[in-house]
Amino acid sequence: MKQKTLLMGILLTVSGMAAAQNDGGISAQMLQQLEKAHAATPQQKALFNAIAANPIDDLTKNFANQGAFDTSFSVETPKQSIHDQKSSGRCWMFSGLNVLRANFAKRHNDTLAVEFSHDYLFFYDQLEKANLMLQGSIDNAKKPIDDIRVQFFFKNPINDGGTFCGVSDLAEKYGLVPMRVVPETYSAENTSRMARLVASKLREFALELRQMVADKKKPADIKKRKTEMLSTVYDMLCLTLGEPVKEFTYAHVDKNGKQKGEPRKYTPKEFYQETVGAPLKGTFIMVMNDPRRPYYKTFEVEYDRHTYDGTNWKYLNLPMEDIAQLAIASLKDGRKLYSSYDVGKQFDRKRGYLDTENYDYGSLFGTSFNMDKAQRIATFDSGSTHAMTLTAVDLDANGKPKKWKVENSWGPSYGQSGCLIMTDRWFNEYMFRLVVDKQYVSPETLKQYDQKPIMVMPEDPLFAGDSL
DSSP states (O other), X not given: OHHHHHHHHHHHHHHHHHHHHTTTSXXXXXXHHHHHHXXXXXXXXXXXXXXXXXXHHHHHBOGGGOSOOOOOOSEEOOOOOOOBOOBSSOHHHHHHHHHHHHHHHHHTTTSOBOOBOHHHHHHHHHHHHHHHHHHHHHHTTTSOTTSHHHHHXXXXXXXXXXXXXXXXXXXXXXXXXXXXXXXXXXXXHXXXXXXXXXXXXXXXXXXXXXXXXXXXXXXXXHHHHHHHHHHHHHHHHHHHHXXXXXXXXXXXXXXXXXXXXXXXXXXXXXXHHHHXXXXXXXXXXXXXXXXTSOTTEEEEETTOSSSTTSOOEEEEEOOHHHHHHHHHHHHHTTXXXXXXXXXXXXXXXXXXXXXXTSBOHHHHHTSOOOOOHHHHHHTTSSOOOEEEEEEEXXXXXXXXXXXXXXXXXXXXXXXXXXXEEEXXXXXXXXXXXXXXXXXXXXXXXXXXXXXXXXXXXXXXXXXXXXXX
């Protein structure tokens, strides 16, 4: 009897412990409470019928915000052709090259126009990122495979995302070529399959390099093997993006495509020198609005670069009103700017219009969405997802911005003839990054930018989903 009683006590204790361990689950009692609180009504049924058969955005459009909106701008830079990144994440490159070709046209008083090849520069972007992954794996080979930095490389062996510093590093190192000389290939416009295959090969190579380090192979032998691995990647890129051109013949054209002058031979670096004219590094600063962090401080993102020998992305964190003034100064002088946004938020795609009042999701679901910008960033709810070229601003009588315009890279028929228009209130909530020439920056701001930066990890919510 004593043994039976003891056994029952043990079973009850174990049962109680299991119940305590599972207390965080959805119990039958909790489910009953949820069902009771739901209390289906005729209104609920009507809402379900509507939502079940229609896109949520169609049902939540704020009718009061659907009227015609003003498309005129008090400050606007000259228009240029709109490109299409297709099914790729190269928005950063399209936006960066948009700025460079606009600067070229401005230097020539809009009598000449140039369109740079994205395919050409993308080849070297992918090759450099492959090397960054392999060398990063070597440098961190003594860390365990589940170390956060090792996992960073294996999780992201290669990608098409990036920032303006990638355009700066790559164009200076490899030069530029005209789009007419190196047009887009299928894999440049549809990167997913190529990227998956290259990524898989890089992971395989990285494991081998880690083993070479563990086996204490000579650094020279490891470097030699890495070069052989990159040769395989180079061949894969040649087959998908085309072998990089070394020399070409080209004649400049005006904005209507009419030839101006005689054709001549160029190397990519010579063409860069003629169209860009000087090194980009040191001519611009990058600013960001991150309300989680102190303003007027400089931050650097570890491993956020396109080339192993390039520079990590460094930014000065500023309030939105300061960023707006930098943008206005540049636009007033006819200079477009690289910028990035969380473009999917409150986006009326049919009209190419971004405004915080476009959709009323809260009323449809009987709730509210109350996180501010800092909270959205911290919880991965919002971040920089898409780069576009800032091209115009509309100012009120007091010089305050009312709305902004960007050149997008989704083709000339998308939105407002290839552009998007955003209200200033949307701009303040969902704009993150701006690249501005130093000539439009005050000495005080330049001094703040030159502070010793605070290091930020690439896993940070604001950089984990970098501009695509």
